[in-house]
Amino acid sequence: MATATRAEALHEPLAFTDRVGGWLIGTAIAFLVLGTMAILDPTAAGLIAATLVGWLLIASGFAHGVNAFRGESVTRAAGQVFVGLLYVIAGLYFLAHPLIELGTLAVSLACVLFAEAVMDLVAWFGARRDEGSEWLLMNAVTTAALSVIMFFNWPSVSIEAIGALLGLNLILSGVSRLMLGVAERSAARRLV
Numbered sequence: 001m002a003t004a005t006r007a008e009a010l011h012e013p014l015a016f017t018d019r020v021g022g023w024l025i026g027t028a029i030a031f032l033v034l035g036t037m038a039i040l041d042p043t044a045a046g047l048i049a050a051t052l053v054g055w056l057l058i059a060s061g062f063a064h065g066v067n068a069f070r071g072e073s074v075t076r077a078a079g080q081v082f083v084g085l086l087y088v089i090a091g092l093y094f095l096a097h098p099l100i101e102l103g104t105l106a107v108s109l110a111c112v113l114f115a116e117a118v119m120d121l122v123a124w125f126g127a128r129r130d131e132g133s134e135w136l137l138m139n140a141v142t143t144a145a146l147s148v149i150m151f152f153n154w155p156s157v158s159i160e161a162i163g164a165l166l167g168l169n170l171i172l173s174g175v176s177r178l179m180l181g182v183a184e185r186s187a188a189r190r191l192v
Contacts, residue, residue: 024181031174038167045163049109050101054094061087103155106162110150113169117144132183135176142172 038045064084068077094101120140127133146165153161 024177028174028178031170035167035170042160042163050098054091057091113147135179139176
């Protein structure tokens with residue numbers, strides 16, 4: 001019976017760490033490309049985001065409708081159908097009037113960005129001793145700043161700001177994930 005050396009015992013976790021670093025770098029590149037495209041044409045990016053929300057509402061409405069046929073009770077089924085119809089109507093309205101939706105979407109995006117900033121800050125507290133964790137803090141601070149800018153400039157920012165701020169947030173997220181991915185790969189290679 002052969003015993004594994006320290007290097008052999010650590011080989012599998014290090015390979016996993018190297019793969020995680022690769023995935024972080026890959027998603028970072030995708031975020032950077034999408035963010036750059038959104039900044040180059042913020043109006044189109046805002047309208048694309050509004051259209052996507054409309055279609056997601058319609059899909060959610062159909063999911064509620066399908067869920068109504070699970071057969072638990074007539075009252076529950078009627079409630080699911082009613083909620084499903086509301087989602088479909090809201091989705092169709094958003095698809096028909098994307099500029100009106102952008103005002104609502106601007107406030108919603110500001111809330112989502114603020115929630116993301118809080119989650120990134122919590123993640124930074126958990127990983128603050130890890131190499132590259134300062135990028136999580138940087139992402140949290142800049143995302144919170146973007147959120148506050150949107151709140152204070154609403155509703156005038158509704159059209160172009162959605163696309164531009166979404167693009168900027170994607171770029172910042174891409175940079176932070178790129179730095180984390182490089183740090184993960186570097187740490188894995190130092191242990192070999």
